[in-house]
Amino acid sequence: MAGRNPWGGSSGDDDSDRGPGGEPDTMPTGDGSKPKNPWLPGGDPTGQGNPDGRAPGRKPSNIEDIFRARQRRGGGGGGGSPQFPRAPGGRSWTPYIIVAVVLLWLFLSSVHQINAKEQGIVTTAGKYTRTLNPGLHLTLPWPIQSVSDMDVTSIRRDNIPDGTEEKLMLTGDQNLVDLSYLVRWNIKDLKLYSFQLAEPDETVREVAEAAMRASVAEVKLDDALSGAGRAQIEQAVRARMQQLLDAYRSGVAVQGVEIKKADPPTRVIDAFKEVLAAQQDAQSDINRARAWAEQVTARAEGEAEAFNQVYSEYRLAPEVTRRRMYYETMERVLSQTPKTIVEADGVVPYLPLPEVSRRRSGGDAAPNAATPGASAPSRGPAANGNNAAGGQ
Known part of the structure; x- marks a missing residue:
């Protein structure tokens, strides 16, 4: 009896049948079975419901048992290991x-x-x-x-230099010019572009700069700044670039080169503008002088041609030509001088032609031509002869 539990269990070291306070969770019965402890919530009287032999719903007695129980259940934070759905027939979906x-x-x-x-x-x-x-x-x-x-179809654009950086190049007449330009290119052979060059994009920029410097060195500063000179430089740069890139087997096609800015260096731009303005003024004066010389020359050539035509006619009919020339000359001279017309026989009324012309040009009504004026006395045959020479 000393080794027996008064509740029917043994007094051994196994305390799996004891409750939270050390009391056994079963009571002795007549048939040797272990009935459920009435002081605990419902559980399995055999102690087989849990892996550690505890009744269901009963907590472990110490911290080691708690960790031991978690390890037996898979180490989860309660609830046991997750169960994945299975395929038809109970097979795994894995x-x-x-x-x-x-x-x-x-x-x-x-x-x-x-x-x-x-x-x-x-x-x-x-x-x-x-x-x-x-x-x-x-x-x-x-x-x-x-x-x-x-x-491989879209056109790529490289601005050289990037941003507002100054790019100075030497011209053929030993002057410096600040150039910024745009290079347009695309890929014509993707195999060569991918495997032939280590850095194809950087190679295109370096080739463009080398070709631009070589082309600018062949022209003068004025040609580099003017429109016609720029077009010549752009064509030369494109041809040089394509030749070099084809020699490198780069697989790149140059579509065009466009010079966006061509200015003198920043430090001398003010002086350069003054020189350029003086050159433009001088060129304007030269152009005006040439235009005046051309006009004078054309007029002289026209007069000489007219004289030659008159001379040829004069040689055909000298008397007729001389008389016609006399009439044309008198008409040209007398049309610009005041005139008084007097008939030869007797006294006639005075006809003031200059006054009539002056009033007509001024908008006044023309006076009556029959208005009597100062009578001119008859001067005889001598007077009539003198006036007849100036009459028209």
Whole structure:
């Protein structure tokens, strides 16, 4: 009896049948079974409901038992290990998920869509295989083959220099000019562009600067600043760039070069403007002098041609030509002098032609031609002869 628990259990070291206060959770019965302890909530009288032999709903007696129980349940923060849904027939979904991931990977790494403005480069283990044109293409999956696409149709623009930086170049007449220009280019061979040069974009900029310096060194400062000179430089730079890039096998096509600014250096721009203004004034004076000389020369040539024509007519009929020339000369001279017309026989009324012309030009009514005026006495044949020489 000394080793027996008064509640029917043994007094051994096993305390799995005791309650929170050390009391047993079962009571002895006549048939040797262990009935449920009436002082605890409902549980399994056999102690088999939990992994550690405790009745359901009963807490562990110490902290070691708590951790031991959590480890037996899978180490979760309560609630046991999660249970994933299973496929029909009780099989796991894991093989199906693996197959779906593999198929998706094969599709994404084997099917490639190349846009209209692009081309693709296929490499096998890093080595060039082929070039893909726009459309849908199939390749081996990654990492066996990989595809890199790039826009080969759009025009790329490089501004040289970047921002407001000053770019000085030496002209053929040993002057400095500040140039900024735009280079337009695109890719004509994607294979060469991708594998021939280490840095193709930087190479295009360096080639453009070298070609621009070589072309500017062949012209004078005035040609570099003028419109016609700029066009010549742009064509020369484009030709030089294309020649160098083709020699490098770069796969680049130069579409054009445009000079946006051509100014003298900033430190001498004021003096340069004054010199340029003086040169423009001098050129304007030279142009006016040339225009006046051309007018005088044209007038002299016209008069000489008219004289030659008159002389040819004079040689054909000297008397008729002489009389016609006399009449034309008298008409030209007398049309610019005041005149008085007097008839030869007797005294006639005075006809004031200059006064009539003056009043008519002033808007007044013309006086009556028959208005009597100062009578001119008859001077005889001598007077009539003198006036007849000046009459018209």
